[in-house]
Amino acid sequence: MTTVIMRTTARAIVPIILVVAISLFFDGHNLPGGGFIGGVLTTTAFAIVYMGFGLDFLERGILGRDVDPGKEPSRDRVVLAYRRLFAYGFALAVASGLAPLLFGKPFLTQTFAMLEGVPIYDHLEVASALAFDFGVYCVVVGGLLTILSVVGAE
Amino acid sequence: MTAMPVGTASTLVIAPMLVVLVAAAGTLLLGRHPRARTAVSLAGGAGYAIAVAAIDWYIVLAPDAPGIATYQVGDLPAPFGITLVADGLSAFMLTMVATLGIASLVFSTRHLPDGERRSYYFPLFHFLALGVTGAFLTGDLFNLFVWFEVMLMASYVFVAYSGGPQHTRAAFWYVSLNLLASAVFLLGVGGIYATTGTLNMADLAQRLANPAAYGLEPVPVVGLLGLLLSVFAIKAGLVPFQFWIPTAYRAAPPQITALLAGATKKVGIYAIIRLSFTVFAGAEVAIDLPLPLVGVAITGDSPLPFIGAALFVMAAGSILLGGIGAVGRDSMEGVFAYSSIGQVGFIAIPVAIATTAAGPELRRFAIIAALVYALNHTLAKGLLFLAVGTVRSATGTSRFADLGGLAKRSPPLALAVFVGSLALVGIPPLSGFFGKFLVFDAAARAGSGPVLVLLLVGSLLTIAYATRLWNRSFWGARTDAVEAATVDPVQVAILVGLAVAIIAVGVGFEPVYEFAETAAEAALDTEGYVDAVDPQAASDLGGLNGGGH
Numbered sequence: 001m002t003t004v005i006m007r008t009t010a011r012a013i014v015p016i017i018l019v020v021a022i023s024l025f026f027d028g029h030n031l032p033g034g035g036f037i038g039g040v041l042t043t044t045a046f047a048i049v050y051m052g053f054g055l056d057f058l059e060r061g062i063l064g065r066d067v068d069p070g071k072e073p074s075r076d077r078v079v080l081a082y083r084r085l086f087a088y089g090f091a092l093a094v095a096s097g098l099a100p101l102l103f104g105k106p107f108l109t110q111t112f113a114m115l116e117g118v119p120i121y122d123h124l125e126v127a128s129a130l131a132f133d134f135g136v137y138c139v140v141v142g143g144l145l146t147i148l149s150v151v152g153a154e
Numbered sequence: 155m156t157a158m159p160v161g162t163a164s165t166l167v168i169a170p171m172l173v174v175l176v177a178a179a180g181t182l183l184l185g186r187h188p189r190a191r192t193a194v195s196l197a198g199g200a201g202y203a204i205a206v207a208a209i210d211w212y213i214v215l216a217p218d219a220p221g222i223a224t225y226q227v228g229d230l231p232a233p234f235g236i237t238l239v240a241d242g243l244s245a246f247m248l249t250m251v252a253t254l255g256i257a258s259l260v261f262s263t264r265h266l267p268d269g270e271r272r273s274y275y276f277p278l279f280h281f282l283a284l285g286v287t288g289a290f291l292t293g294d295l296f297n298l299f300v301w302f303e304v305m306l307m308a309s310y311v312f313v314a315y316s317g318g319p320q321h322t323r324a325a326f327w328y329v330s331l332n333l334l335a336s337a338v339f340l341l342g343v344g345g346i347y348a349t350t351g352t353l354n355m356a357d358l359a360q361r362l363a364n365p366a367a368y369g370l371e372p373v374p375v376v377g378l379l380g381l382l383l384s385v386f387a388i389k390a391g392l393v394p395f396q397f398w399i400p401t402a403y404r405a406a407p408p409q410i411t412a413l414l415a416g417a418t419k420k421v422g423i424y425a426i427i428r429l430s431f432t433v434f435a436g437a438e439v440a441i442d443l444p445l446p447l448v449g450v451a452i453t454g455d456s457p458l459p460f461i462g463a464a465l466f467v468m469a470a471g472s473i474l475l476g477g478i479g480a481v482g483r484d485s486m487e488g489v490f491a492y493s494s495i496g497q498v499g500f501i502a503i504p505v506a507i508a509t510t511a512a513g514p515e516l517r518r519f520a521i522i523a524a525l526v527y528a529l530n531h532t533l534a535k536g537l538l539f540l541a542v543g544t545v546r547s548a549t550g551t552s553r554f555a556d557l558g559g560l561a562k563r564s565p566p567l568a569l570a571v572f573v574g575s576l577a578l579v580g581i582p583p584l585s586g587f588f589g590k591f592l593v594f595d596a597a598a599r600a601g602s603g604p605v606l607v608l609l610l611v612g613s614l615l616t617i618a619y620a621t622r623l624w625n626r627s628f629w630g631a632r633t634d635a636v637e638a639a640t641v642d643p644v645q646v647a648i649l650v651g652l653a654v655a656i657i658a659v660g661v662g663f664e665p666v667y668e669f670a671e672t673a674a675e676a677a678l679d680t681e682g683y684v685d686a687v688d689p690q691a692a693s694d695l696g697g698l699n700g701g702g703h
Contacts, residue, residue: 086182087182088183090182091182106168106228107172107228
């Protein structure tokens with residue numbers, strides 16, 4: 001799969017996918033989108049990088065680390081980072097669900113605030129649902145990428 | 155938006171789920187610190203037990219308890235938001251699962267596989283508990299589907315946990331079958347939403363009880379309920395959906411198999427009871443289903459007789475197939491897996507009697523019988539599967555060919571297994587005696603001769619396989635494996651603890667019966683359930699007809 005066509009296509013579409021993923025993520029609480037679908041789309045961008053450039057490219061090419069080609073993929077530092085992302089994302093989602101209890105509101109209650117006079121945007125909606133969504137996003141990205149890189153190496 | 159009272163009773167409803175969620179997150183974050191992870195896990199288990207005990211007392215059993223409490227997640231009113239409901243039935247189920255869950259959790263700290271997989275064991279354990287707890291507490295049909303999925307996700311991994319070829323094969327079957335079940339579940343849920351315009355169980359019950367007022371044509375609900383019933387039967391492992399049980403139960407770690415048999419199976423039974431009686435019992439649907447091949451016609455004015463007929467057939471098949479299958483197995487877990495199929499049949503028979511019961515008195519009594527039997531099965535089968543774990547970690551095997559003379563090697567272990575087996579058989583004064591007695595009594599009150607004969611045959615088969623298991627592994631000459639065994643004292647202590655619980659339930663049966671009675675009354679009290687959830691206010695918001703956000 002690591003052909004020139006694949007690599008050239010990947011260079012063009014990966015940034016587009018990531019931008020769409022981010023915009024979907026920010027739309028989530030009002031429009032179709034959200035942490036889950038944003039996370040899945042982000043993962044597909046990574047998957048295309050893996051397909052075009054091989055499994056070790058992230059560590060060697062982008063992060064500039066040395067990689068022993070033969071070792072267990074689950075020991076890769078980047079895979080450990082994916083796992084941590086999963087764990088922290090889950091903890092964030094749980095914590096954001098628990099936070100309303102401190103204010104005497106039921107579990108998972110959400111609210112929002114409008115910021116007026118923001119440059120370029122004029123007004124900006126800050127929704128508390130974003131914290132939960134970001135947790136979901138991390139869980140999806142971390143979980144799927146762990147599966148993808150470990151199973152992909154086998 | 156109606157203001158929701160955030161009193162203690164209300165927040166208590168969600169407490170067990172929050173405890174498990176926090177424990178799951180904590181154990182995930184502490185992946186690299188085994189001691190701290192185990193400590194957080196045990197603390198989570200203790201917190202869970204306290205939360206369930208608080209629900210039992212403050213919501214259900216205390217003299218001035220309300221009997222039912224609800225919680226609207228995210229402050230969204232019913233029927234749009236997700237409702238959690240704790241009533242007698244939920245509390246009874248939660249108590250049952252919490253007892254076994256604690257035993258299994260403590261057991262897990264003594265019997266864990268090595269290596270990297272270890273760091274995901276406890277998070278998965280808590281996710282499994284979360285799925286079961288959510289399923290017992292939710293008051294929303296779609297949310298029930300979600301909790302089923304949570305439960306399955308965790309159990310998939312556990313079935314494949316040991317990583318051998320046969321485990322992967324078992325997990326593959328388990329995944330395939332359950333994905334199919336999930337699809338069918340979703341179809342049923344979608345159909346019910348299309349038919350009634352709501353998925354909130356209380357709203358569903360009130361709409362079905364008065365279809366004309368809501369402009370509904372409720373007939374399709376009968377078939378859709380049949381779809382849901384088949385999904386719950388897969389979860390409960392009733393014939394003809396039992397075939398995944400033996401391989402999956404053999405593949406999962408024994409302390410998890412104890413939970414699969416003791417807790418997730420009961421979720422299937424709970425869902426059948428909750429939907430049939432609390433939600434669909436009041437549905438006004440004239441049923442006239444002639445079955446010329448067998449010469450009977452199913453008639454009635456609610457979907458219950460239809461469910462009852464299907465349940466009778468499935469339960470009878472389970473009792474016979476489970477009993478006969480268990481007699482011929484060559485390993486301890488094989489016998490117990492088939493025995494689970496048979497025992498679920500024993501639980502389903504009184505449920506079926508309740509659905510076809512002529513009067514409310516018999517209906518109530520039959521549900522009590524089912525619940526008491528389910529409690530006995532959870533305790534006894536949980537004990538026996540944990541005993542498989544003890545025998546395996548002591549001798550390295552659980553096959554009859556390699557076992558023998560365990561009784562003299564470890565008398566306390568033998569005693570615990572003895573009590574568990576006798577509870578399955580139904581010897582007084584153990585919990586099993588009352589379970590079986592009530593089931594026989596319900597069948598006798600229903601005046602059904604063939605069912606009594608079936609129960610008798612099932613009981614004889616139970617005696618046969620329990621005796622055979624005892625002879626093959628606990629009596630006879632000691633094998634090399636048994637001779638070299640080192641029995642873990644903590645594991646045996648857990649088994650003895652469960653055995654004491656079985657005896658305690660039997661000796662002090664009065665309060666257990668009262669709890670089961672409260673649970674059965676809650677299951678039948680559709681009106682109380684609807685009043686507590688009170689979806690009416692939101693439905694009036696402008697004739698939205700249930701279109702949620």
